[in-house]
Amino acid sequence: MAITISSGLFCFFILSILVRHDNGISRRLSFQDLKSASRRERLQKIQCNPLISRPIPLPPPTAQDKDGRILSNGTHGFDPTVIVISFDGMRPDYLTRGITPNIVSVGASGIAAEYMQPSFPTLTFPNHYSLVTGLYPSSHGIVGNMFFDPSLNEDFNYRFPDKSWDPKWWGGEPIWETAVLQNKRSGVIMWPGGESLRSVRPTYHIRYRSDVTVFEKMNTILEWLDKPQEERPALMAVYVSEVDSAGHDFGPDSRRVQKALVQVDSALGELLDGIRSRNLTNIVNLVLVSDHGMSYVTNDKSIYYDDYIDTSDLLFEESLQPHLAIWTKDPKRTDEIYHTLKRVQKRDQLPFQVYRREEIPARFNYANNDRIPPVVALADPGYVMTRRDMGLAVAGAHGWDNEAKDMRAIFLASGPSFPRIEGISKSATEAIDKTAAAQVTLPPFENVELYEIIARTVGLQVKDGATDGVLSGYISRPC
Secondary structure: OOEEEOOOOOOOOOEEEEEOOOOOOOOOOOHHHHHHOOHHHHHHOOOOEOOOOOOEOOOOOOOOOOOOOOEEOOOOEEOOEEEEEEEOOOOHHHHHOOOOHHHHHHHHHOEEEOOEEOOOOOOHHHHHHHHHHOOOHHHHOOOOOEEEEOOOOEEEEOOOHHHHOOHHHOOOOOHHHHHHHOOOOEEEEOOOOOOOOOOOOOOEEEOOOOOOOHHHHHHHHHHHHOOOOOOOOOEEEEEEOHHHHHHHHHOOOOHHHHHHHHHHHHHHHHHHHHHHHOOOOOOEEEEEEOOOOOEEOOHHHEEEHHHOOOOOOEEEEEOOEOEEEEEEOOHHHHHHHHHHHHHHHHHHOOOEEEEEHHHOOHHHOOOOOOOOOOEEEEEOOOOEEEOOOOOOOOOEEOOOOOOOHHHOEOEEEEOOOOOOOEOOOOOOOOOEEHHHOOEEOEOOEEHHHHHHHHHHHHOOOOOOOOOOOOOOOOOEOEO
16 A cells, blocks of 8 residues: 655655765866766866965964953954854745845855755755765765665654654764864754754754744844853854745745745844844854755646556655655566666656666765665656656755756855955956956855865864865865
8 A cells, every 4th residue: 555745844855665665277177077076086176266365264263362262242252153054945046036135245245156066866854964964965874855774674754753863864973063072062943954863962952843933043043142152152053944935835936935035035134134233244154055946847747657667566655756766675676667667768758767776877976875775767857756646736846966957056155264255357267246346256066065164164173084075175275
């Protein structure tokens, strides 16, 4: 008997089946080449930026005054501090609509990347955990919003917190744990993974509740900033869901998404006002990111997989997704489904690709984990895989190829570690923001780099090779 779970809370998308059982660069390497290259090749061909004299981000100050304070806003001592805010489902092009002046101002006063490359699959739980561990999903183990672990003979499902927050699911070391282990305080507001019951917990943690508004979250950050120095978190990670929820329900170009963008931008404006009124602009680093983008889905771009495979033995499904993961009890059945899907795809030129785990393209970094299914079918951008007896419950979705334009994420940062870079001419770089006095927009980078970038802003030590990133915490280096 099949158990069907429809799309719902947040933006957590995967389809699983269990069948019983630097700009202006010398020696430039394109970002596409970097993503496809091996780690060794990526290390050998790191890009450089001729417009800067020091690597970015800058390290935090280390000198202390007689009272042991590193920084002061005139009335209180502060340790180096960073606030990381993730706007779930926010595409870079959303920031060109003229309705997010506060978000854009962060990049204008500091730095912004053309985009940040999400990890595959472009889903909420895998990418949020990649952002804070520096690991691909295949390395940290959260390979989907829902998945099966054959060694545990159990499935992970974000909808069931009592099960999903068990630490056995969560590998790696999240940045808030790194902070606590190095005698710094951390605060987490609803970030996926923050509720995992690991042995080391963030100093402050607020569990997910759908009724908590983005304004309340920004107010909590300001309350944490107002704590005494010996209680104040040096690292804060905040999850914001409004834009993603609107994108799923109404589509990325809908009025509801526009309204959500205005809402979260207004809330950020209150946070920025609070930072300015506390004289913390040159003390607190602010990093704005997202986990993935969003794309429309329509009935005429639905691929009905039950036209090709027998679903009567299916034990678990989540439909309306780009990513179809196939588990079977009998390996022969796995091969049958694989060959059937390969055959009909080729015969009818259907808009999806089918891979055995070992055939998944290397650029996805999605093979070296037993939680990744033996067979994966991935729909082309804009298409979803569903059943005939299910209608489209959403207008927008994500989960496609992480190189798809609509799946791109944002990165903007300001504060003492992220000084504004100004260009000389377009001949020096191809990524110039003409609206910001020739400010340089940095090249795209993978989201597994963020962990070390955050660590560098507050002086956390990261062991060599501890992440899947290759930039060692530097977004840009001088040539």
